[in-house]
């Protein structure tokens with residue numbers, strides 16, 4: 001391990017609950033694994049929401065391609081474009097002071113190969129100001145991870161269930177069940193670590209397997225539907241806050257009924273307008 005320069009001294013005692021004012025870097029995230037520290041990650045798609053999570057101390061925010069279904073009204077993440085990810089990533093960076101912002105590379109922006117991946121990741125770093133990018137795939141994406149990392153762009157990898165492959169899966173099935181699939185998942189996680197990824201998302205895998213991958217890797221694992229033994233946990237913010245319409249996956253815990261609360265507020269406003277109770281004297285200029 002090389003000596004850290006002053007600018008790279010650990011940001012705080014911990015990623016969550018720290019008070020340091022400088023922005024968290026991938027080195028801070030990597031250092032948390034050695035301390036055996038668990039940390040939270042949430043998605044964010046706009047500056048206002050991102051500032052709430054930043055002020056709450058969430059150390060890493062992912063501008064997920066889940067913006068496709070959560071924010072932009074698509075059926076899945078598949079239609080999301082580089083223009084959309086870049087626009088919303090720039091907003092999240094503007095809304096935050098401390099969080100490391102990770103931009104998700106959308107479907108079609110890196111599958112052609114390492115050079116395409118580098119072109120699009122570079123755009124996200126230069127135009128949006130993200131501190132790292134994320135892309136899906138283990139062994140199949142190792143070449144992309146390697147070129148990005150050697151070019152100075154930190155990469156969060158993503159193995160297990162990779163939602164951009166929804167049309168190949170025919171849904172969102174749990175991955176890594178059975179000995180052969182478990183061995184493949186281990187190979188995928190090792191491949192992206194060896195290619196230089198600073199962390200890896202494990203999505204929808206049995207918790208026993210996620211625990212084994214977490215023990216086997218030197219880089220942090222970020223679980224979503226991967227049980228309690230990952231180094232970090234991520235949820236889509238609209239799922240966590242009870243804002244998502246319709247059914248949410250089994251791995252989601254809802255901490256708020258935001259969809260109902262916001263709907264009730266909208267109805268109250270509407271009734272005030274229709275009934276003449278709003279605006280009242282405090283809201284009026286003379």
Ligand SMILES: Nc1nc(=O)c2c([nH]1)NC[C@@H]1CN(c3ccc(C(=O)N[C@@H](CCC(=O)O)C(=O)O)cc3)CN21
Nearest residue numbers: 066069070077163172173174204236239244249250251
């Ligand atoms: N709002 C939202 N939350 C997410 O977590 C999320 C997205 N959108 N969009 C992209 C992907 C899709 N994700 C999903 C969606 C559904 C399941 C799901 O329901 N899976 C089955 C698996 C059952 C099995 O194979 O045994 C389930 O019933 O939980 C999992 C992940 C995760 N990602």
Ligand SMILES: CC(C)C(=O)C(=O)O
Nearest residue numbers: 043064065066104201
């Ligand atoms: C759920 C996370 C890992 C993600 O990729 C996304 O939100 O797009």
Ligand SMILES: [Mg+2]
Nearest residue numbers: 064065066104
């Ligand atoms: Mg994603």
